[in-house]
Amino acid sequence: MTRIEFWTLTRRLASYAVLSAVTFIVCFPLVWALSTSLKPKSEIFATPPTLIPHAATTENYKALLTGRPQYFQSGGQQVTSGTTPAQFFTRWFVNSVIVTLGSTLISITISTLAAYSLTRFRYWGRTVVPYFSLLGYMVPSIIFVFPLFLVMVQLNLTDSLLSLVLGYVCITLPFCMWLMWAFMRSIPIEIEEAALIDGASRLQVFRQVVLPTALPGIIAAAIFSMIVSWNDYLFGRVFLNSLDNLTLTVGVMLFFEGTHVDWGLLMAASVLMTVPMAILFMALQRHLVAGFGAGAVKG
Amino acid sequence: MRAGFTLSDRAVGLLFIAPFLAAAIFFMVYPVVEAIRMAFYSYNPLRPDLSTFVGLRNFEFIFADPLFWDSFWQATVWTLLSIVFQTVFGVAIALLLHQALPGIALFRGLLLFPYIVPTVVIALIWRWIFNPEIGVVNYALQSASLIKEPIYWLSTPSMAMASTILLNVWKYTPFVVICVLARLQTVPLELYDAAKVDGAGVVRRFLDVTLPQLKEVLIVVIVFRTIWTFNKFEEIYLLTKGGPGTSTFNLAVYSFEQSIANLRLGVGAATGVVMMVMLSIGSIIYLRVSGFGQDEKSP
Numbered sequence: 001m002t003r004i005e006f007w008t009l010t011r012r013l014a015s016y017a018v019l020s021a022v023t024f025i026v027c028f029p030l031v032w033a034l035s036t037s038l039k040p041k042s043e044i045f046a047t048p049p050t051l052i053p054h055a056a057t058t059e060n061y062k063a064l065l066t067g068r069p070q071y072f073q074s075g076g077q078q079v080t081s082g083t084t085p086a087q088f089f090t091r092w093f094v095n096s097v098i099v100t101l102g103s104t105l106i107s108i109t110i111s112t113l114a115a116y117s118l119t120r121f122r123y124w125g126r127t128v129v130p131y132f133s134l135l136g137y138m139v140p141s142i143i144f145v146f147p148l149f150l151v152m153v154q155l156n157l158t159d160s161l162l163s164l165v166l167g168y169v170c171i172t173l174p175f176c177m178w179l180m181w182a183f184m185r186s187i188p189i190e191i192e193e194a195a196l197i198d199g200a201s202r203l204q205v206f207r208q209v210v211l212p213t214a215l216p217g218i219i220a221a222a223i224f225s226m227i228v229s230w231n232d233y234l235f236g237r238v239f240l241n242s243l244d245n246l247t248l249t250v251g252v253m254l255f256f257e258g259t260h261v262d263w264g265l266l267m268a269a270s271v272l273m274t275v276p277m278a279i280l281f282m283a284l285q286r287h288l289v290a291g292f293g294a295g296a297v298k299g
Numbered sequence: 300m301r302a303g304f305t306l307s308d309r310a311v312g313l314l315f316i317a318p319f320l321a322a323a324i325f326f327m328v329y330p331v332v333e334a335i336r337m338a339f340y341s342y343n344p345l346r347p348d349l350s351t352f353v354g355l356r357n358f359e360f361i362f363a364d365p366l367f368w369d370s371f372w373q374a375t376v377w378t379l380l381s382i383v384f385q386t387v388f389g390v391a392i393a394l395l396l397h398q399a400l401p402g403i404a405l406f407r408g409l410l411l412f413p414y415i416v417p418t419v420v421i422a423l424i425w426r427w428i429f430n431p432e433i434g435v436v437n438y439a440l441q442s443a444s445l446i447k448e449p450i451y452w453l454s455t456p457s458m459a460m461a462s463t464i465l466l467n468v469w470k471y472t473p474f475v476v477i478c479v480l481a482r483l484q485t486v487p488l489e490l491y492d493a494a495k496v497d498g499a500g501v502v503r504r505f506l507d508v509t510l511p512q513l514k515e516v517l518i519v520v521i522v523f524r525t526i527w528t529f530n531k532f533e534e535i536y537l538l539t540k541g542g543p544g545t546s547t548f549n550l551a552v553y554s555f556e557q558s559i560a561n562l563r564l565g566v567g568a569a570t571g572v573v574m575m576v577m578l579s580i581g582s583i584i585y586l587r588v589s590g591f592g593q594d595e596k597s598p
Contacts, residue, residue: 023410026409026413049435113319114318114319117311121311143568143574146337146567177319202311231419233533263433267423269423273420281415
């Protein structure tokens with residue numbers, strides 16, 4: 001082994017050691033949540049606490065997915081006696097899925113069409129719109145959540161999933177717009193021109209040439225939009241109130257309203273709420289840098 | 300050209316932008332204008348018919364309210380500390396990940412993961428692992444003899460502030476990592492080779508080569524993160540509800556509490572307007588830095 005090889009090896013080992021330590025610290029809360037969710041009640045409070053459960057169980061997950069009442073009674077808002085938040089878990093999950101997919105579909109459709117228009121046609125104000133859109137997504141939700149709620153009151157949409165779909169369009173559209181615009185303008189216009197000369201109509205060109213080329217941008221925007229909608233709490237909290245209509249984020253916070261907090265159940269709920277985002281994240285990895293490079297950032 | 304209806308280019312262009320303009324006016328412009336209007340009204344959501352124009356009274360109220368100023372300063376401290384830690388950790392982790400090592404993709408995936416975890420989930424996990432009696436963090440610190448008495452992470456003012464900062468840093472450091480990583484990948488390797496030939500060590504190469512290259516992206520990231528962090532709501536509300544007492548209130552929580560708990564929507568809106576003014580200042584800085592209107596071609 002030469003000196004250079006020795007130093008390369010040492011540096012690599014040091015890098016792995018530091019990376020592993022940092023990754024352990026960053027991932028520990030999630031690992032601990034997973035561990036707690038798999039523990040029976042007796043083991044959750046055991047001292048010393050165990051990282052890998054001795055008697056792993058899926059009872060917490062079963063309770064959530066089958067809606068079996070737990071041993072505690074919750075005294076939260078509109079929880080009638082005999083019902084617990086856990087019974088609504090699957091319902092809330094479905095609500096979250098509906099709202100997330102609905103708002104993402106609308107945001108993506110609107111922003112893709114608009115981005116195409118802004119980058120391919122010439123009219124007054126076309127360069128200003130994306131920047132205003134960018135400013136739009138810097139405005140914090142807390143500012144327009146109440147005015148938007150009053151709009152929903154006027155439209156008679158309060159406490160409905162539709163109101164939430166529209167609310168999420170409001171928070172995701174600006175950055176979908178910005179991303180699609182940045183993406184569209186990077187697509188060379190020559191292919192479209194060739195197709196137009198060959199006799200295709202504008203709409204045919206849009207469907208058969210532009211959409212397939214813009215697909216990576218559309219996917220990135222869709223993933224960001226889904227993450228924002230799925231993770232939101234504020235809009236759900238303000239717009240919804242009947243137990244049946246809640247989304248996961250708002251519903252699961254009700255688990256705290258009882259006198260006794262069932263940590264195993266809460267951590268199982270946390271894991272189940274994170275799984276769809278984890279799946280998306282794996283899909284996102286490839287598009288992450290491209291998307292962020294185009295300025296599709298929201299935090 | 301195939302038979303059927305054909306649209307002129309101009310019509311297609313306008314047709315495609317129309318849904319966006321409609322959504323933007325309905326969901327973005329209107330709520331913001333309405334929020335500004337509400338700031339000048341005394342508005343009770345239960346009796347909208349009784350809302351009256353009060354001029355600057357809402358602003359006089361908040362500027363005379365000690366809690367508003369407490370919220371302002373707490374938000375400032377919260378933001379500054381969060382940004383410092385996020386930036387330092389973010390750059391450090393990005394440098395660690397910017398190495399050609401086998402398996403680096405796995406580390407990158409794990410270290411970026413917190414960014415997509417729902418805030419509700421993080422808040423729940425935080426409440427569990429930082430629980431003073433049964434939480435694993437206190438257990439670990441006590442068994443390592445680092446502390447004698449349990450730390451009350453969420454129920455003493457300074458520790459609650461520290462816990463919310465920790466949550467914020469944990470969730471949003473990946474954002475800095477992604478942006479810095481994307482930039483690092485475009486730094487020309489020749490710069491490092493030249494520095495090596497000149498005999499620059501690791502530290503010198505970081506200070507003289509890497510850091511100047513990162514300057515621009517870091518300014519943008521810091522401006523964005525400062526704006527967003529200052530206006531965060533869920534990261535604080537879900538973990539501490541602004542407590543204990545009002546020790547972790549920021550302006551978003553103040554606005555929310557005025558609107559929801561006190562039903563003073565006008566006061567909440569006035570707070571929002573103050574937040575928007577500060578946001579505009581930040582945005583102007585961003586537009587200056589990003590060179591808006593100077594270079595049309597690069598996004």
